[in-house]
Amino acid sequence: MQKRTPLYEAHRAAGARMVDFGGYDMPVNYGSQIEEHHAVRTDAGMFDVSHMRAVDIAGHGARDFLRGALANNVDKLATPGKALYTCMLREDGGVLDDLIVYFLREDFFRLVVNAATADKDVAWLRKLAAARAPGLTLTPRDDLAMIAVQGPQARAKAWQALPGAEAASADLKPFNGAQAQTALGPVFIARTGYTGEDGFEILLPAAQAVAAWDALRAAGVRPAGLGARDTLRLEAGMNLYGQDMNEGVSPLAAGLAWTVDLASPRDFVGKAALAADPRPFTFTGLLLLDSGGVLRAHQKVETPHGEGEITSGTFSPTLGKSIALARLPAAVQPGDTVTVLVRDKRLAARVVKPPFVRNGKPLV
Amino acid sequence: MNVPPQLKYADTHEWLRGEADGSVTIGITDHAQEALGDLVFVELPAVGRVLKVGEACAIVESVKAASDVYAPIAGEVVAVNDAVPATPESLNEKPYEAWLFRVKPADPAALAAMLDAAAYEKLIG
Numbered sequence: 094m095q096k097r098t099p100l101y102e103a104h105r106a107a108g109a110r111m112v113d114f115g116g117y118d119m120p121v122n123y124g125s126q127i128e129e130h131h132a133v134r135t136d137a138g139m140f141d142v143s144h145m146r147a148v149d150i151a152g153h154g155a156r157d158f159l160r161g162a163l164a165n166n167v168d169k170l171a172t173p174g175k176a177l178y179t180c181m182l183r184e185d186g187g188v189l190d191d192l193i194v195y196f197l198r199e200d201f202f203r204l205v206v207n208a209a210t211a212d213k214d215v216a217w218l219r220k221l222a223a224a225r226a227p228g229l230t231l232t233p234r235d236d237l238a239m240i241a242v243q244g245p246q247a248r249a250k251a252w253q254a255l256p257g258a259e260a261a262s263a264d265l266k267p268f269n270g271a272q273a274q275t276a277l278g279p280v281f282i283a284r285t286g287y288t289g290e291d292g293f294e295i296l297l298p299a300a301q302a303v304a305a306w307d308a309l310r311a312a313g314v315r316p317a318g319l320g321a322r323d324t325l326r327l328e329a330g331m332n333l334y335g336q337d338m339n340e341g342v343s344p345l346a347a348g349l350a351w352t353v354d355l356a357s358p359r360d361f362v363g364k365a366a367l368a369a370d371p372r373p374f375t376f377t378g379l380l381l382l383d384s385g386g387v388l389r390a391h392q393k394v395e396t397p398h399g400e401g402e403i404t405s406g407t408f409s410p411t412l413g414k415s416i417a418l419a420r421l422p423a424a425v426q427p428g429d430t431v432t433v434l435v436r437d438k439r440l441a442a443r444v445v446k447p448p449f450v451r452n453g454k455p456l457v
Numbered sequence: 458m459n460v461p462p463q464l465k466y467a468d469t470h471e472w473l474r475g476e477a478d479g480s481v482t483i484g485i486t487d488h489a490q491e492a493l494g495d496l497v498f499v500e501l502p503a504v505g506r507v508l509k510v511g512e513a514c515a516i517v518e519s520v521k522a523a524s525d526v527y528a529p530i531a532g533e534v535v536a537v538n539d540a541v542p543a544t545p546e547s548l549n550e551k552p553y554e555a556w557l558f559r560v561k562p563a564d565p566a567a568l569a570a571m572l573d574a575a576a577y578e579k580l581i582g
Contacts, residue, residue, distance in 0.1 A: 110491075125549075126520055127495040320494060324520060387498050387518045408497040408520050436516070436523075 098143035099238045099302040107316050115208030117144040119319055126320030130410040133288050133325055134453050137244035138317035139309050144208035147234040147296060148215060151201050158226040159194060159202055161361050162218065164344060166354040170196035176268045176285055179352055180344045181214065182363025186370060187340040188347065190214050191332065193285060195270050203281075205239075205294075207334050221362070238302035240295045242314055243325075245453060247292035251282075254308035255295075258282060262293065270294075277301045277308075287322065289329025289451045327407050327416060330378060330447025336390060337376075337404040337418055343367060346420060347404075348376030348447070375423045378447040379403065379433065380457055381415035386435040388417035388442065395432040395439075398422040403433065411450045412457070418447065458581065459487040461553055465568055466577035467529035469511075472553065475568050480535055484556040485517065485526060485548060488581045494519040496545040501537040501558055508532060508560060510567075515557055517548065530567040532560035 095118035104111065109120035120141065122129060132138040150159065159167045165179030175196050181189045190210040195203040206214045215233050222229045242251045252259035261273030262282045270283030281296040297305055310316065323333070330348075332338060338347035345353065345367060353367060381388055388406030401421030409416045417433075421444070425431065429444045445457045460466070465473040470489035474482045490496065498518035508514050508528035515526035536559040541547055547555040562568060572580065 110494075121521075122494060125495055320521060384498075386500070386516070387523065389523065408518075410520070 096144070098141055099299040100141045100143060100306055103303055103306050104141065104316070109316070109318060112319065114319055115144055117208055119144060120316070122318040122320045123316050126318060126324070127410045129315060129317035129321035130324050132315040133244045133290055133317055133321060134411055134450070135245065137242060137246040137250045137292075137314045138321065139306070139314045140241040140243070140317055140319075140322055141238075141306070142241050142294065143238040143299070143302065145239055146206050146208065146211035146215075147237050147239070148204045148206060148211075148218070149201065149232040149234060150204065150218075150229055151232070152226070152229040153200055154226045155200055155202050155229060156196075158222060158229055160359055161225065162221055163194060164353045164361055164363060164367075166357055166359065167194060167196065167202070168357070168359075170194070173197055174265075174269045174271050176270055176283060180349055181217070182344070182361070182367075183340060184362060184366065186343045186345075186363045186366030188334070188338045188342055188344055188349075189217060189340060191334050191338070191349070195283065209335060236299055237296050238299045240297070240302070240305060240309065241286055241288075241292065242295065242309060243286045243288040243290045243292035245291060247290065247314070250312040250314050251293050251295070251309065254312035254314070255280070255305065267291075277304055280305075287329070287331055288325040289331070289448055290325075290453070324407050324410055327405055327418065328409050328411055328448065328450035330418070330449060332418070333405060343370050345370050345372050346374040346376060348418070373423055374401070374420045375425055376418065376420050377425065377427065378445040378449060378457070379406075379417040379419050379431070379442040380412075380445050380449070381417075381433070381440060381442050382430070383440040385438045385440050386415070388415045388433060388435070393434045394419055394421060394442075395434070396421055396425050396429065398424040401425070401431075409449060412455055416449050417442070458491070458578075459553070460574045460578050462574040464553070465571035465573065466580075467527070467571060468580055469527045469529065471526060471529045473529055473568060473571055474556075476559070479565065480559050480561050481530060481532070481568055482556045482559045483529060485552060486577070487552045490549050490552045493517060493524060494521050496548045499542045499545045499548065499557070501539075501542060502534045504534050504537060506534045508534065517545070526557060528560070529571060530560065531563040532567075533563075535559050535561050
């Protein structure tokens with residue numbers, strides 16, 4: 094039995110085509126994923142991301158615990174509401190999950206983790222906390238729903254839909270969140286997302302999810318499914334856990350070195366393994382030059398420095414071309430031309446530095 | 458779901474239409490295009506290629522995934538619709554107009570043995 098979010102019936106009523114994602118029955122599109130993609134790039138779209146899990150970490154020593162549990166450094170979080178993107182690693186440096194951590198109070202942090210990994214993450218964190226900080230409380234917030242409203246008009250339309258939200262979120266800088274009192278009750282609004290556009294991710298009580306969804310629709314926000322979410326994140330050069338990295342992949346081999354703080358003296362789970370990592374790979378973007386197919390995950394890439402592999406590939410609706418993220422030998426440079434094996438064809442692709450698209454504008 | 462009554466169907470979601478000259482025109486069904494999602498790339502067989510039943514002979518790629526199109530009947534490819542690779546979205550918009558290829562059947566009785574509209578509708582439930 095697939096799990097359902099509080100918006101399941103709303104998706105069906107809107108004509109969604111449903112698929113399994115991370116154990117949840119989720120909308121992949123509501124008709125045309127390309128139109129949904131363009132709605133986010135040019136106006137405003139929304140995604141039900143209630144399958145993702147908020148996990149609250151409360152108690153004395155919360156920051157110190159996360160300083161050792163996460164690969165990025167929570168000491169970067171100086172003001173309440175500030176968010177940080179980070180990986181959580183195994184001792185051998187493999188990526189257990191990627192997540193966003195919010196600093197709310199010195200004794201209260203919130204993580205937002207992926208759906209498929211949520212149970213594993215909570216078990217891992219509980220075990221780690223039992224050994225290092227037994228006084229902490231870890232609370233998976235199954236009582237919360239989450240809606241991502243994304244696009245150049247997303248904030249204005251969210252404020253229109255949720256009276257009271259604007260006062261608390263008008264001054265939010267990117268990658269910051271705040272609690273807001275709205276007509277629907279208390280909600281947590283963060284200026285974050287997974288599309289390369291401006292917008293909010295809104296956490297609210299599950300019982301209010303349908304009312305918020307309906308109000309956002311009435312304000313002209315178009316429902317968008319996981320299909321558009323994937324093309325948007327790929328254009329934005331953002332990784333997908335389970336596809337671009339997993340427990341067997343180091344963040345240094347997944348383009349995430351910028352999220353790993355090896356410079357500070359603090360220790361964290363996986364640090365020793367990363368410090369010893371010879372870094373044989375570069376993680377980069379590919380833009381298909383030839384026609385003859387679409388770049389897809391697991392296609393082999395030939396370069397003058399050896400072979401690599403595509404980890405995510407798709408057709409970019411904004412560029413009208415196929416794009417991919419790929420793990421290639423470290424000597425490969427942006428601007429190089431490589432060969433991708435697409436079925437029985439050998440197609441030329443250019444190595445580019447992601448992102449491909451940001452704020453509606455092509456960058457490659 | 459649109460299943461025109463005058464056409465024949467394969468359980469692999471192709472439609473077939475008999476032409477006056479004995480050739481058979483083949484495309485993908487409304488159900489197939491809907492399941493595939495927005496189509497962005499199409500590759501057709503070469504004219505003159507001789508197809509066996511069930512042989513993968515064309516490729517349709519949506520934003521999501523690549524899928525093979527199978528030859529529902531055996532025969533030689535006598536024409537292909539070059540307009541479709543240029544506008545893959547036409548398969549989403551008009552699946553019964555955007556035909557893919559036309560074959561001269563090896564067995565003239567093969568078309569009659571395909572599913573009729575009622576049987577195909579039952580198949581896709």
